[in-house]
Amino acid sequence: MPLWNIYHPVGTYTARQKLEFAAEVTEFYVQRGLPKFYVVTLFHEIPESSFLVGAEPSTTTVRIVIEHIARHAKDPAARKQTAEILNRLLAPHTLDRGLHCEFHIDETPRDLWMIDGLWPPPTGSEAEQLWVRENRPFPY
Amino acid sequence: MPLWNIYHPVGTYTARQKLEFAAEVTEFYVQRGLPKFYVVTLFHEIPESSFLVGAEPSTTTVRIVIEHIARHAKDPAARKQTAEILNRLLAPHTLDRGLHCEFHIDETPRDLWMIDGLWPPPTGSEAEQLWVRENRPFPY
Amino acid sequence: MPLWNIYHPVGTYTARQKLEFAAEVTEFYVQRGLPKFYVVTLFHEIPESSFLVGAEPSTTTVRIVIEHIARHAKDPAARKQTAEILNRLLAPHTLDRGLHCEFHIDETPRDLWMIDGLWPPPTGSEAEQLWVRENRPFPY
Numbered sequence: 001m002p003l004w005n006i007y008h009p010v011g012t013y014t015a016r017q018k019l020e021f022a023a024e025v026t027e028f029y030v031q032r033g034l035p036k037f038y039v040v041t042l043f044h045e046i047p048e049s050s051f052l053v054g055a056e057p058s059t060t061t062v063r064i065v066i067e068h069i070a071r072h073a074k075d076p077a078a079r080k081q082t083a084e085i086l087n088r089l090l091a092p093h094t095l096d097r098g099l100h101c102e103f104h105i106d107e108t109p110r111d112l113w114m115i116d117g118l119w120p121p122p123t124g125s126e127a128e129q130l131w132v133r134e135n136r137p138f139p140y
Numbered sequence: 141m142p143l144w145n146i147y148h149p150v151g152t153y154t155a156r157q158k159l160e161f162a163a164e165v166t167e168f169y170v171q172r173g174l175p176k177f178y179v180v181t182l183f184h185e186i187p188e189s190s191f192l193v194g195a196e197p198s199t200t201t202v203r204i205v206i207e208h209i210a211r212h213a214k215d216p217a218a219r220k221q222t223a224e225i226l227n228r229l230l231a232p233h234t235l236d237r238g239l240h241c242e243f244h245i246d247e248t249p250r251d252l253w254m255i256d257g258l259w260p261p262p263t264g265s266e267a268e269q270l271w272v273r274e275n276r277p278f279p280y
Numbered sequence: 281m282p283l284w285n286i287y288h289p290v291g292t293y294t295a296r297q298k299l300e301f302a303a304e305v306t307e308f309y310v311q312r313g314l315p316k317f318y319v320v321t322l323f324h325e326i327p328e329s330s331f332l333v334g335a336e337p338s339t340t341t342v343r344i345v346i347e348h349i350a351r352h353a354k355d356p357a358a359r360k361q362t363a364e365i366l367n368r369l370l371a372p373h374t375l376d377r378g379l380h381c382e383f384h385i386d387e388t389p390r391d392l393w394m395i396d397g398l399w400p401p402p403t404g405s406e407a408e409q410l411w412v413r414e415n416r417p418f419p420y
Contacts, residue, residue, distance in 0.1 A: 001384065003343065007182055015329035015337075022332035036334035040343050040382065042287055043330035049155035050183035052162035054176035054275065057155075063143065063180050065207075067345075069384050079251050087254050095257055102180065104141065104209050105252035111359050112346075112385035114367050117375055135334065147322055189295035190323035192302035194316035194415065197295075203283065203320050205347075206392075219391050227394050235397055242320065244281065244349050245392035 001069030001113060001120075002029060004041040009051060009059040012099070018043050021093045028089060033124070034070060035131045038115075053100070062094045064103035070120060072107045141209030141253060141260075142169060144181040149191060149199040152239070158183050161233045168229060173264070174210060175271045178255075193240070202234045204243035210260060212247045281349030281393060281400075282309060284321040289331060289339040292379070298323050301373045308369060313404070314350060315411045318395075333380070342374045344383035350400060352387045 004025055013021065022041040029039050048057045066086070073079040086103065094101035113120060116137045121127030127140035144165055153161065162181040169179050188197045206226070213219040226243065234241035253260065256277045261267030267280035284305055293301065302321040309319050328337045346366070353359040366383065374381035393400065396417045401407030407420035 003345065003384075018329055018332065019335065019337070023335040026332075026335040039332075039334055040341070041332040041335070042326055042343070043332075045330075046182055049158055050185075052158065052166075052179075052181040052183075054179055055159065055163040055166040055181070057159070061180070063182070065143065067384070067386075076251065079249075083252050083254055087257055091257065100256055102255045103253070104143075104207070104248055106207075106246070106248040106386070107252075108384055108386040109359075111356065112363050112387075113383070114363055115382045116380055117367055117371065186322055189298055190325075192298065192306075192319075192321040192323075194319055195299065195303040195306040195321070197299070201320070203322070205283065216391065219389075223392050223394055227397055231397065240396055242395045243393070244283075244347070244388055246347075246386070246388040247392075 001034075001038055001067065001071075001110075002040075003067040003069075004039075005044060005065045006041065007044045007046050007051070007063045007065075009061070010045050010047055012045075012062065013043060013093075017093070024089055024093075028086065030132075032071065033128070033132065035128070035137075036135045037137070038070060038120075058100075060098065061100040061102070064090070064101070066103060066105040068105055068107050069110055069113045071123065072110075141174075141178055141207065141211075141250075142180075143207040143209075144179075145184060145205045146181065147184045147186050147191070147203045147205075149201070150185050150187055152185075152202065153183060153233075157233070164229055164233075168226065170272075172211065173268070173272065175268070175277075176275050177277070178210060178260075198240075200238065201240040201242070204230070204241070206243060206245040208245055208247050209250055209253045211263065212250075281314075281318055281347065281351075282320075283347040283349075284319075285324060285345045286321065287324045287326050287331070287343045287345075289341070290325050290327055292325075292342065293323060293373075297373070304369055304373075308366065310412075312351065313408070313412065315408070315417075316415045317417070318350060318400075338380075340378065341380040341382070344370070344381070346383060346385040348385055348387050349390055349393045351403065352390075 026039040051058045053061050118137050166179040188199050191198045193201050258277050306319040328339050331338045333341050398417050
């Protein structure tokens with residue numbers, strides 16, 4: 001968690017731009033107390049004829065699917081804020097470059113999630129902080 | 141919303157067939173009051189050795205994952221009807237061509253979804269109708 | 281149902297290894313009473329520059345997204361057990377080969393799911409057992 005699947009036109013991002021994009025995504029979650037390695041960002045290049053927006057082939061749309069597992073905001077204001085902060089984070093990589101951008105977040109069950117054979121430690125636990133500090137999973 | 145991820149064997153659809161497929165998918169949602177550009181259809185070609193159905197490589201299966209965000213049917217009859225209409229829509233692109241077809245719909249939270257830096261207008265609102273008419277997102 | 285999307289580095293699995301991997305995944309569900317053909321396993325090769333873990337390009341991570349539709353465990357102990365059994369199943373294909381492995385399971389609505397134009401039979405029904413025996417969907 002979180003998992004980001006980024007569907008984008010062919011050639012939209014160089015290797016360096018993917019790195020920078022993923023670094024900002026990662027930083028968002030690190031600031032909220034999650035270990036760096038929790039954040040997986042996958043880029044998927046979609047050919048024009050396979051990327052239909054409103055039934056028209058698109059070379060200018062980035063469609064992002066985000067899955068949150070470790071943390072689920074409950075408060076409506078907090079949920080709104082999460083989306084708006086991610087929206088601002090995305091702008092330089094999409095809107096500001098003349099690309100359309102749609103994203104949505106799904107929330108999946110925390111108790112059906114494992115990393116490297118281990119149960120991720122409970123939210124806010126000491127073990128979670130250790131995983132943050134060492135940036136790797138280990139038995140706790 | 142909706143997002144359709146269509147996983148299909150190599151060469152199943154020509155560019156023109158993808159267009160026609162996506163046009164029918166889009167029409168389904170337009171008839172239910174959604175803007176055209178909400179409908180994103182992504183086609184993913186999967187090589188035979190990577191497409192396992194019941195642990196056997198398949199070149200005859202289309203697997204479709206649909207995510208609904210803007211509208212969630214609550215009434216069981218309405219939910220059944222939605223699936224059955226989509227099922228009929230899919231037949232000419234799959235079953236009638238001798239292809240197997242499995243699809244499922246997931247429903248994700250409407251309040252964690254943004255397009256081009258904007259919150260999509262509430263269901264049935266005047267702003268939503270404006271987005272439908274102009275087929276683009278703009279501040280309201 | 282179940283749908284497994286396996287995102288892995290380029291060249292991680294040969295065609296034979298994918299077969300063996302999918303066979304074990306399929307066996308897990310068959311032992312729980314599901315027809316073989318319900319189990320769809322898709323392998324996706326992700327280039328190093330598109331596979332970012334904690335914002336670093338990875339060639340050693342397998343990220344698995346599992347969707348459960350036909351069966352949803354309710355009891356916390358049963359849920360834990362499901363994940364732990366899958367975890368053990370995954371080890372020879374990931375951890376034991378020196379690869380990192382993260383997986384999570386999402387649960388999507390059973391009533392928005394169809395195969396080959398048919399509603400999958402109810403859990404534990406005689407029709408479901410017939411589908412198991414014949415390993416194909418047919419009207420019931």
